[in-house]
Amino acid sequence: MNHWNPPLRKNILTHRASKLRSSSRERTVEPQNSNGWILPESALCPFLEMAEVPFCILHVDGSIMYAGKSFLQLLGHSDALEINGHAFCDFLVDHKPFEFPKEDQSPVSNGEIQLKRKSGEVISVSLSTMRLSSFQNKEALLCIFKEPSGKKWISDQLLHSQKLAALGQLTSGIAHDFNNLISGIIGCASILLSEIDPQNPVYQDIQTILSASQKAADLVGRLLAYSREVPYQKKPTSINALIQDLLNMLTRTFRKDIEIRTRLDKDLPAVEADANYLQQALLNICLNARDAMPKGGQLTITTKSVYLSPQMAEEKSGLLPGIYVQIRIRDTGIGMDPETQKKIFEPFFTTKQDQGGNGLGLAIAYEVIKKHRGGIFVKSKQGKGTVFEI
Ligand SMILES: Nc1ncnc2c1ncn2[C@@H]1O[C@H](COP(=O)(O)OP(=O)(O)O)[C@@H](O)[C@H]1O
Ligand SMILES: [Mg+2]
Incomplete structure (x- = not known):
């Protein structure tokens, strides 16, 4: 943590304690760090804004008194009113009330926390805090957010x-x-x-x-x-039953050189789903698998329930931790190069122009799965096949 390096402090923020005490004591943030510098409140926010540091200032009751522009951006909000006055813990994935440090006024590194963006997506940040004895005449906590080392802000x-x-x-x-x-x-x-x-x-x-x-x-x-x-008509749905229904359709219509296998977990919890839309999404993926196996092959559909820990959820960017039903659809087809994989969820992206592809199958699957608060991920290797994980 290097937000308090002496040269900057001297040039931009600082007034000697003695000077300020005599002139505008209420407007200062003090006491100061160990070197004896103090920050005038009026300079603190503009300085942090100028440096594009994501920060916010919390009241002792845990509510946000002031959210900097970069912090708003980080959370995907454009209107400060959506943040100011709200409890800081509302933006934390674990919702744990934030503990206000008792005495210490030196900067504290609070380690990594997980923030929830407006879109529901989750990001990890390193949090550093420092107690301010006066901000808008109240005791407050300055929170500065930083990219966790070795990770990008937004994946x-x-x-x-x-x-x-x-x-x-x-x-x-x-x-x-x-x-x-x-x-x-x-x-x-x-x-x-x-x-x-x-x-x-x-x-x-x-x-x-x-x-x-x-x-x-x-x-x-x-x-x-x-x-x-x-309108999505979601109700508790058995994913296994939905897949069984889909299989009836696939076995009747797929060429006989495509072998269809299933491994369905019997203890799957029901999910809130619109069965029609979800089945359409899975069908689109299976049709692509068929197209990818012009010389035949295997299509394997697996289901199981999985628990996503906060760390795993973060890796699957955008998901909240918790219990999920996982569907994997694997084919032994032609696979995709990395460039193709990057584009497959874009509407109208197709490599099947001459086979009448419209590039909508996966774009629709993506939207449907997002609307079910799920995620869709692809792993593929040219010549080896493809796995879609939902
Ligand atoms: N299982 C798969 N194996 C290989 N390529 C795939 C697979 N699924 C999708 N693709 C690629 O993704 C593209 C987009 O798929 P999609 O959105 O369904 O559109 P379309 O099938 O009409 O081309 C396909 O054109 C193909 O290049
Ligand atoms: Mg398709």
């Missing part, structure tokens, strides 16, 4: 999931507009068709318009799965 995966969320919103907006346009085309083409003699030379053309626009409507319907307004 690449988290940035990636934010990008996907933005793409999802964009796609949903376009889908709504298209939906309205296509409804108009289908409506008019249907009316024309009902009024025109089938012998008329344009009858065929109108039929082509109608069938093309119905295909477009189907595609847009799939895009609408993105829409935030799509």
Whole structure:
């Protein structure tokens, strides 16, 4: 921890204790660190803001009196009102009330803590604190947050999931507009068709318009799965039963050179899920597995219940610790190179242009699983196969 290095303190923050005491005693933050420097309250926040240090100042009751801009950003908030006045522990994953140090006024390193971002995602930070004897005339605690050593503030995966969320919103907006346009085309083409003699030379053309626009409507319907307004009807659902149902469909439709295996944990807890959407997501993944095995292979679906410790949850960025149902879908197909793996959840990304791929299967699966407060992760090696873990 090196936030209190002497040169900066001398240049920007400091006034000799004696000077300040005589002029504006109430506006100071004191006592000071061991070197005898004291910080005027009016300089503290602007300085930390200028240095882009994520920080906040807590009241003795644990509420946030002041949240710096970088701290807001770190938590994914843009409005200080969403943070100021709230209990600091509301932003902690474990919700433990924050212990206010009794006497010590020197900086204390509190180790690593886990913060909850507005999106629900979890990030680890190192916290250092220092007791202030006066901030806005109250006793307070300065909290400074730092990247834990060897880790990034926001993982690449988290940035990636934010990008996907933005793409999802964009796609949903376009889908709504298209939906309205296509409804108009289908409506008019249907009316024309009902009024025109089938012998008329344009009858065929109108039929082509109608069938093309119905295909477009189907595609847009799939895009609408993105829409935030799509109501999910969640109820306690047996994932094993849902997979069994899916298997009935797969065994009837997959080529016989694809062997389907299952290992389903009998003691799986029920999950709050919209079975239709979740089944669609799993189906999309299985269809990709089929496409990846043009010469046949094995598709294995496994379920088990897992406990994610805070550390494991953090590694699976964005999940909260707790008990989860894990579904793994493994194929022995062509696999993917790392570049492809980075893009697969983006809407419209496909490597199957000539096979009629639309690049929506995994984008939809991703959205559906996010809306079930789950995560989807991929491991793949070219020529070796792919595992999706949900
Ligand atoms: N199991 C898999 N094995 C290999 N590649 C896969 C697998 N699943 C997905 N992919 C890759 O991800 C891309 C996107 O998948 P998806 O969103 O379902 O769109 P589409 O299947 O229409 O191409 C695929 O085009 C393919 O390159
Ligand atoms: Mg697909």
